[in-house]
Amino acid sequence: MEILIKNGLIIDGSGVQGERLDILIKDDKIAKIGNFKNKKAKVIIDASDSIVAPGFIDINNDSDHHLTIFTQPEQESLLKQGVTTIIGGNCGSSLAPLIRGDLKSIRKWTDPNQINIDWQSIKEFLDKLEQKKIGVNFGTLIGHSTVRRGIIGDELRDLNEDELEQMNEVFKQGLIDGAFGISTGLEYSHSRSTPINEIVEIWKIIKEYNALYTTHLRSEKENLLSAVSELEDLAENMNYQTPRVEISHLKSYRGKEEELNLSLAVIQKLKEKGVDINFDSYPYQFIAGPLYLYLPDWAIKGGLEEMMKNIENNFTRKRIVEDLKKEQYDYSSMIVMEISKSTSFVGRNIYDLSRMRMISPEEMIIEIMKAGNGRVIVAEKCLSRISSYWLLKNSLSIIASNGEGLNYTDKKLNLLPHPRSFGTFPKFLTEVRDNKLMDWPEAIKKITAEPARKLNLKNRGLIKKGFFADLVIFNPVTIKSMSTIESPYQEPEGIDFVIVNGQLVINKSQFSGIKAGKILRRF
Numbered sequence: 001m002e003i004l005i006k007n008g009l010i011i012d013g014s015g016v017q018g019e020r021l022d023i024l025i026k027d028d029k030i031a032k033i034g035n036f037k038n039k040k041a042k043v044i045i046d047a048s049d050s051i052v053a054p055g056f057i058d059i060n061n062d063s064d065h066h067l068t069i070f071t072q073p074e075q076e077s078l079l080k081q082g083v084t085t086i087i088g089g090n091c092g093s094s095l096a097p098l099i100r101g102d103l104k105s106i107r108k109w110t111d112p113n114q115i116n117i118d119w120q121s122i123k124e125f126l127d128k129l130e131q132k133k134i135g136v137n138f139g140t141l142i143g144h145s146t147v148r149r150g151i152i153g154d155e156l157r158d159l160n161e162d163e164l165e166q167m168n169e170v171f172k173q174g175l176i177d178g179a180f181g182i183s184t185g186l187e188y189s190h191s192r193s194t195p196i197n198e199i200v201e202i203w204k205i206i207k208e209y210n211a212l213y214t215t216h217l218r219s220e221k222e223n224l225l226s227a228v229s230e231l232e233d234l235a236e237n238m239n240y241q242t243p244r245v246e247i248s249h250l251k252s253y254r255g256k257e258e259e260l261n262l263s264l265a266v267i268q269k270l271k272e273k274g275v276d277i278n279f280d281s282y283p284y285q286f287i288a289g290p291l292y293l294y295l296p297d298w299a300i301k302g303g304l305e306e307m308m309k310n311i312e313n314n315f316t317r318k319r320i321v322e323d324l325k326k327e328q329y330d331y332s333s334m335i336v337m338e339i340s341k342s343t344s345f346v347g348r349n350i351y352d353l354s355r356m357r358m359i360s361p362e363e364m365i366i367e368i369m370k371a372g373n374g375r376v377i378v379a380e381k382c383l384s385r386i387s388s389y390w391l392l393k394n395s396l397s398i399i400a401s402n403g404e405g406l407n408y409t410d411k412k413l414n415l416l417p418h419p420r421s422f423g424t425f426p427k428f429l430t431e432v433r434d435n436k437l438m439d440w441p442e443a444i445k446k447i448t449a450e451p452a453r454k455l456n457l458k459n460r461g462l463i464k465k466g467f468f469a470d471l472v473i474f475n476p477v478t479i480k481s482m483s484t485i486e487s488p489y490q491e492p493e494g495i496d497f498v499i500v501n502g503q504l505v506i507n508k509s510q511f512s513g514i515k516a517g518k519i520l521r522r523f
């Protein structure tokens with residue numbers, strides 16, 4: 001297949017200013033870049049009004065945690081944003097390697113029983129996805145919690161010598177099998193107590209394999225600074241000869257601007273000392289995550305089953321309600337987004353739900369947790385707009401969705417997805433344009449070449465002869481995300497063509513149905 005893209009403003013991802021040129025694509029690669037005025041090709045795209053950029057790379061994607069790479073493999077909501085590559089296995093949880101053959105570590109996001117799990121190793125998992133085919137390129141990290149729980153199950157304790165050795169062997173094999181790195185999810189109940197020396201050992205392995213460490217910090221809000229400072233301790237421990245580090249979804253909570261600034265200073269200092277550190281961020285004021293994270297620590301210790309016992313038991317339930325009351329959460333800005341069974345709660349805020357039932361919002365949380373059997377996703381509007389711009393503009397930020405890819409035709413009644421699944425990338429580009437946050441080349445670098453460099457991804461992330469033909473053609477004037485928290489299933493505007501591995505998958509904003517993604521491995 002030959003595609004000729006004519007007269008577009010090519011912004012190649014490297015950060016340099018754009019140039020008006022033609023691109024010829026042959027098979028899955030960029031064959032030539034230049035002026036091909038009279039050249040004929042099977043498909044010709046007139047890009048005179050458009051920017052031509054490398055396909056967007058979503059370094060922090062949740063399609064694996066929500067299992068939509070299996071249940072909605074087209075990943076239409078990502079393709080329509082211009083995303084051509086996603087990385088899963090973030091936040092300590094991956095779909096492989098599975099030592100016990102179960103997917104317990106993703107239960108906070110979805111019901112693992114939706115799919116047949118017939119793999120164990122990273123190799124088997126990637127081979128399986130390769131047969132299945134998906135719409136975007138996919139690579140994975142190894143989830144620390146997935147492996148840790150594979151070894152000791154739901155026990156909350158330090159690993160002994162043998163177990164540590166076993167875990168580290170599993171990590172090494174996963175990296176040999178093609179995983180891009182290792183992630184931790186230190187805020188989640190099974191990882192909170194992970195001792196720092198365990199992470200030091202993980203860093204040594206990652207460094208040895210020239211791979212990537214990503215981390216969902218131990219605390220994103222109350223103790224952000226100490227959570228970020230932990231990276232400083234780790235770096236010091238290794239004399240600053242660290243692996244590449246990516247902080248996942250760094251956030252800007254309202255009222256916590258000062259703490260965010262101090263944390264950014266620590267990150268900057270690490271960078272200056274030679275640590276290859278970045279963080280990712282998304283352009284929304286809403287966060288979304290498991291409702292259980294709002295419960296007191298003692299109540300969730302021990303995992304889902306223990307937590308549900310605490311919720312059912314009269315005595316402990318009262319204690320949970322009392323502890324929640326001390327927190328003074330803003331329940332009117334907390335919206336139920338997904339709940340496994342009951343659908344009547346979806347799309348409503350917890351304050352309104354509690355008024356309707358004439359109970360306190362704290363008691364309402366208990367009712368919702370019971371109805372969802374512990375698996376409930378909520379969104380909360382709690383991020384500061386101004387400091388979110390600081391994050392987008394920061395020279396160390398990469399823009400990533402932290403959301404899952406979905407198909408527009410597969411709407412479910414018990415699910416109101418966060419708009420980040422439909423609009424992260426066009427919304428970022430719109431914010432950049434409307435608020436003059438940076439110029440186009442710099443903005444595009446943050447979603448193409450920079451994540452590619454971070455991952456050490458070969459032959460992607462730039463528009464360059466011989467590179468894979470992953471491309472987005474968008475109109476810089478009309479580009480806009482239409483997805484909202486109330487009505488997320490809205491297609492973005494202004495993204496006209498998307499090419500994945502040389503195949504035209506979005507043509508005049510229409511999805512062709514082609515699944516052209518490749519499975520990516522770390523070498």
Ligand SMILES: [Zn+2]
Pocket residue numbers: 090091185216248249
């Ligand atoms: Zn996370």
